[in-house]
Amino acid sequence: MTQTVLITGASTGFGKAAALHFATHGWQVVATMRNPDAGADLAANKNILVTRLDVQDLVSIEGAIVEGIDRFGGIDAVVNNAGFGLFGIFEGASREKIQEQFDVNLFGVMDVTRALLPHFRARRRGTIINVSSGAGVFGLPMISLYNASKFALEGFSESLSYELASQGITVKIVEPGGVLDTKFGARSSDEFGSACVPAGYEDFVTATGKVFEGLRASRHATSEDVAKVIFEATTDGTDRLRYVATDDIQPLVRARRETSEEAYMHFMREQFRA
Secondary structure (H helix, E strand, O other): OOOEEEEOOOOOHHHHHHHHHHHHOOOEEEEEEOOHHHHHHHHOOOOEEEEEOOOOOHHHHHHHHHHHHHHHOOOOEEEEOOOOOOOOOHHHOOHHHHHHHHHHHHHHHHHHHHHHHHHHHHHOOEEEEEEOOHHHOOOOOOOHHHHHHHHHHHHHHHHHHHHHHOOOEEEEEEEOOOOOOOOHHHHHHHHHHOOOOOOOOHHHHHHHHHHHHHHHHOOOOOHHHHHHHHHHHHHOOOOOOEEEOOHHHHHHHHHHHHOOHHHHHHHHHHHOOO
């Protein structure tokens, strides 16, 4: 039986690549985005329905779900992919930007998930894929708010997985690092450009920028690589919780998860001394 996935943030990056990957493998796709005009090329695929969903707009969430069910008869999986990253010194971030970071990266995921759960529970099945980040595993300076939203997403997803197992519903987390072909970095740079750098942080910002340049140089993955991991997590039939999606973050993931707290903190602090 043909299955259907709803994907948020499908206009670019991981979301768009995942929509195409699922459709290529015979799935029906509800590709959602804030501006459906941005998905005109996806809409040309007979397996893909492009519709509006803004994770900060509850009415649009309900509408996209109803439209997807009406078109395809049901939804079997959701990929909570929509998100963005604030970049800059925490002290220089406005409360409004902090709220937006959590509204999109965490509360939006919760709202989409909550809206779909009655449908999944009625069918006694469903798969929830939450796209996290290496920043949901290890902390980095200059992205403390993005880190906070993704750490929260990881905790929420793990806890939710225990609850929903009782309903036949599986929760999974996909953890990508930086990739070469998304607009994520450009938006982060724009956000940094509009943020305030309080006096006294200048040397630290300069030194940290050099570390991030090195991290960016290690990127080799593409959105299609991440889409393949999202598809694997959705279809492998296991209850595995976490999937590291790109090789560039593997050293930091291993340092966080496989070494002592003392060794890990010493290693990280050495990287970011101004």
